[in-house]
Amino acid sequence: MLRLKHAVSGQVVELNEFWLRDHCRCGQCLNTETNQRRYDLLELPADVRALRHSWESAEQLLVEWSDGHRSTYDWAFIYDSQLEQLISRRTKSTSLTxxxxxxxxxxERHLRxxxxxxxxxxxxxxxxxxxxVRYGIVFIxxxxxxxxxxxxxLRRCFPLMKTFFGEMWTFSDKQDHADTxxxxxxxxxxxxxxxxxxAAGLQALHCxxxxxxxxxxxxxxxDGLHVVQELRRRFPAAYELLCRVPVPAEYIEQGEHHCxxxxxxxxxxxxxxxxQLRLNVYDRAVFNTLPQREMASFYGSFRQLLQLVRDEEQQWQLKLQPGSLVIFDNWRVLHGRHAYTGRRTMSGAYVQRTDFQSKARTLGLIE
Structure with a gap:
């Protein structure tokens, strides 16, 4: 371990020397055009050590390595790359409501x-x-x-996700798929x-x-975030169990079987x-991932979650009208609908989670 103290701020870090060598940012070690490393990890000696280190300036550290390499590091890079700083940034960077x-x-005025x-x-x-990012739901x-x-x-904001439903899908009460x-x-x-x-990161619907x-x-x-926080506060044992127990889900139709x-x-x-909140009572498969003696605890916990979800105060109800498109975070916000009569046609699409987060990250909205 290498112990470093920053002369200006007084900040101290202790670094694994192999980690520090692996994170050399020079042009020999890192392709600055692609931001990819140029070497295989096994090309570094397992016992690589820092022979000497010195401060070239208040913000730059010079290290001479036992494999003959010389590295220069910015202090800010070293400090910001530590686990404690990552946790702090993740906690503070995204203001969720x-x-x-x-x-x-x-x-609602902030969502339209x-x-x-x-x-x-x-x-x-x-x-x-x-x-x-903040609320998990917006309207266009x-x-x-x-x-x-x-x-x-939709494409003005995100690329679309292709599934067996297609990229864009239009649906009514015609049974084109085995879905309610x-x-x-x-x-x-x-x-x-x-x-x-x-699962899709975002879902869009337009009547x-x-x-x-x-x-x-x-x-x-x-809002699943609000519901999960309530579950954790009011029923901590149920919260812990639902974070731990794996629950199977499946979708079956001609030519498709997803599990x-x-x-x-x-x-x-x-x-x-x-x-992520992964909650769909309709798509549950045979529940065979828990011993029978533990089923009572699971079902009791599951019912406590569902009762919170179905609390009238938790449900924001509105009638989607032609001309207004809703986009919501499928990893956070639950959605449903009342039964209807008459001819009703909906158009919709999914966006992959990674594309949603990539867009938010490039705009500086999340870590």
Missing amino acids: PWNRSIALQN FSLPALVASDGQVKLLIAAL DDVAATPTMTELA AYTQLYIGSHTDNTYFCD IEHSADGTGGENFFV HTAPIIRIDPLTGELV
Whole structure:
């Protein structure tokens, strides 16, 4: 271990010497055009040591290595690369606002954006993505009620995710897929793609039409972040169990059979904050990942979570109208709808989680 003290700030770090050698940022070790390392880890001697180190300036450290290499490091790079700093940045960098119905209504003005303004201004796109990071849900208004314009609005912000549903999908009560969404039935609050190894990060929905004689079909949204925080506060044993127990999900139709097993609540191991809520009572497969003697505890905990989700104060209900597109974080916000009558056509799409986060990261919105 190499112990360093910064003369100006007094900050102290202790570094593994192999780690420091592995993180040399010179042109021989790092391709500065691609930001990729130029060498295989096994090319470094396992016993590589710092023979000498000295401060070239208050901010630059020079190290001479036992393998003959010389490295220069910026102090800020060394300090910011430590685990404690990463945890601190992750905790502070993203200001998330957990919400229930009343909080959502108070902040609705921050969640609505106009398509003409988005098309005209990159700044408006950044504001939309910032709101999506913070609240997990936004609306784009003034979108002509066609799948083509729905797609244009989405692609202004993100690339689309292709699944067996396609990139863009239009659905009604015609049973094109083995999914309750393709009916007129009530659908309770849920997240999509629990049966995918990597569920969509974002989901978009746009009501293209609902015939004049039609009734119902109101959508409702629930902030999973707020619900999970409530579960942790009120039912800590249930929270712990649902973070731990893997729950199988599957989707089956002609030519498709998707399966994935993971806990309902996924937590960041560094910060303890929610990463993903994976909740869909409809897509659950045969539950065979827990001994029968532990089933009572699981079902009791699961019911406590569902009761929180279905609490009326948690549910933000609104009727999606032609011309307004909703985009929500499928790893955080649950959605559902009431049963309906009449002809109702919806258009929608998914965005991969990695593309959503990449966009937010390049805009400086997340770590």
